[in-house]
Amino acid sequence: MRSAYGVETVRAAERELMARLPDGALMQRAAAGLAAVCAQLLRGGGPGRRPARRKVAGARVGVLVGGGDNGGDALYAGARLARRGAGVYAVLMDAGRAHGGGLAALLAAGGRVVERLPERLDLVLDGLLGIGGRGGLRPAAAALAAQADTARAAGALVVAVDLPSGVDADTGEVAGAVVGADVTVTFGAYKPGLLISPGATYAGTVRLVDIGLALPARPEVSALQDADVAGLLPVPGAESDKYRRGVVGVLAGSGQYPGAAVLAVAGALRGGAGAVRYVGPADQAVLARFPETLIGTGRVQAWVAGPGLGDGRLAEVERLLASDVPLLVDADGLRGLSPEALRRRTAPTLLTPHAGEAAALLGVDRASVEAQRLRRARELAERYGATVLLKGSTTVVCDPAGQVRVNPTGTPWLATAGSGDVLSGLAGSLLAAGLDPLDAASAAAYLHGRAAHHAAADAPVTAQQVAEALPAAWRTTSEASGAGGRARRVGVSGT
Structure with a gap:
């Protein structure tokens, strides 16, 4: 897990x-690690833009230096590279x-201090x-960031020290100019x-x-890796039957959008539950x-409601809100949901909006959701008392506990x-198999993304x-985790 x-x-x-x-020992540790990565990159051990030099000596390195410890890390790392024969040129934002x-x-x-x-x-x-x-780059820093962009366009590797300048460390938000890095x-x-x-x-x-x-x-935030996800995936035992493995119900599709039902069922069938x-x-x-x-209706251990329902079917979703089994609400099912209705539920709830749907639930514009993904996911989870999977360029999963x-x-x-319909079915199946909403959403998003790479990573x-x-x-x-077959989970009783 990346934590x-x-x-x-951190401070x-x-x-x-x-x-x-x-x-000064801590800064020297940071600078030594930074210089080691830079040396590896110069020798061809990273995403090179120029042909690999295979050595540090003779390399030409620019250093953009701000005030404080971050600039100190960069200067000490530049000194280490200079001692190994690199030509190092430092531009000081404020001498x-x-x-x-x-x-x-x-x-x-x-090393040398230069004007640009x-x-x-x-x-x-x-x-x-x-x-x-915080709050984006000031004019002096933005002018130097533009120099980094120019160098990068000409083929130089850009290495950010701790964090690309212009990125908010706590949220990932960007306000204005920012340095684009090849490596951080x-x-x-x-x-x-x-x-x-x-x-x-x-x-x-x-x-x-x-x-x-x-x-x-x-x-504060984590990103699961192979071993974490493998440990969550349900694996049937010798005594398992379709009901012990969990049955997921799917309320989806309409005359206008029958494909949404097909795709949600497709995701659910491949999600580990015993039946759909x-x-x-x-x-x-x-x-x-x-x-x-x-x-038709019958016993289920979780419900998926919303993909392709079309307009005017909120009453069907509201009936499921009254059920005592886990419920995933997506797409058209999110229309008209009230925080009060969600908070009355005693069973777990998972909401899976994209940015536009999240904006409607929060009463804000879509751009603010896309620019403030972490903040808006937390706000949704708190307001609705449900776990939220906010789809998009970075999928963020947040539960009501934070x-x-x-x-x-x-x-x-x-x-x-239709991609989101598949994800909903997959996550719903994991809910039916017994995972809590945070784990079901996280594992589903992970497998969904990995499946896309299997299907066509670059096409x-x-x-x-x-x-x-x-x-x-x-x-x-x-297989990648070495943990295949380790986890064994079954669904719970449901109606």
């Missing part, structure tokens, strides 16, 4: 560690606020702002802004340097594609019609192809 911690938590851990270390020790070390190692970045650089270090930066070297812990878009899109590949911080067991029960007007379309589907997970898998090609993909690739995603997730 991310907010600014105040408290740094203060505690610095109290036990010699003065009076540059870290004195770091600047002296750079000059002593043969020279041409033909191999690598640029973004040391303008650290994790405390972060110290001690991941920061939420490195995992959540739009900030994550500017971070490139993230490298974590361990500097010895003691951090709380519960992170379909209720709705698209039963013939569902049976034609999936004859194993149960048709636990947050972000999904690390997927591809932009998932932004295709257009259809929702049907994603559904068909779910078994392969399930299998490779378990």
Whole structure:
């Protein structure tokens, strides 16, 4: 699991560690790790833009230097590269606020202070702002960020120090100019802004340097990995039958959108439950594609409601709100939902909106949801008393207790019609198999994204192809973790 911690938590851990270390030792640890990653990149060990040099000596490195410790990290790392034979050129945002020790070390190692970045650089270090930066870049920093962009366009690798300048460390929000990095070297812990878009899109590949911080067991944000997901997936035992494995009910589809029902059922059938029960007007379309589907009302351990329902069917969703089994509400089922109705439920509830649907639920504009994904997911979970899976460029899952997970898998090609219907069916099946909403949503998003890569990582993909690739995603997730078959969960009784 990738665990991310907010600014105040990281700073408290740094203060505690610095109290036990010699003065300046923590910065030297960070700078040493940063320089090591830069050296590896210059030798061809990363996402190179120029042809690999295979050595540090003779490389040309630019350093953009802000005030405070972030600029100090960059200066000391530049000094280490200069001592290995690189030509290092530092541009100071404010000479009076540059870290004195770091600047002296750079000059002593043969580095130079210049007015602007020279041409033909191999690598640029973004040391303008650290994790405390808020509200976007000021004009002086924005002007230097533009120099980094110019160097990158000319082929230089850009390496962000701890966090790309212009990204909010706690939220991933971006206000105005920002440095786009190929690699971010972060110290001690991941920061939420490195995992959540739009900030994550500017971070490139993230490298974590361990500097010895003691951090709380519960992170502010986490991202599951193969082993975490494999440990959640339901695996039938010898005594299992379809009811012990869980039955998921699907209320979806309409005369106008029968395909939504087919795709939701497709996701549910591949989600680990023992059976899928379909209720709705698209039963013939569902049976034609999936004859194993149960048709009509009956016992279920979870419900999925909403994909392709069309207008005027809120009463059907409200009847399910009164049930005592877990309920996933998506798409058209979200229209007209009230916080009071959700809070009256005693069984778990999972909402799976995209940005537009989330905006309608919150009474805000869509752009604010897309720009503030973490903040809006938390707001939805708190207001509605439900776990929320906010779909989009970064899928954010948040439960009413404030636990947050972000999904690390997927591809932009998932932004295709019907993809969300497959995800809803998959997550509903995991609910029926006994997972709580946070785990069901997190595991479903992970498998859904991985299935898209199996289907066509770098090419257009259809929702049907994603559904068909779910078994392969399930299998490779378990195999990659070495934990296949470890978890054994069954559904609970339901009606």
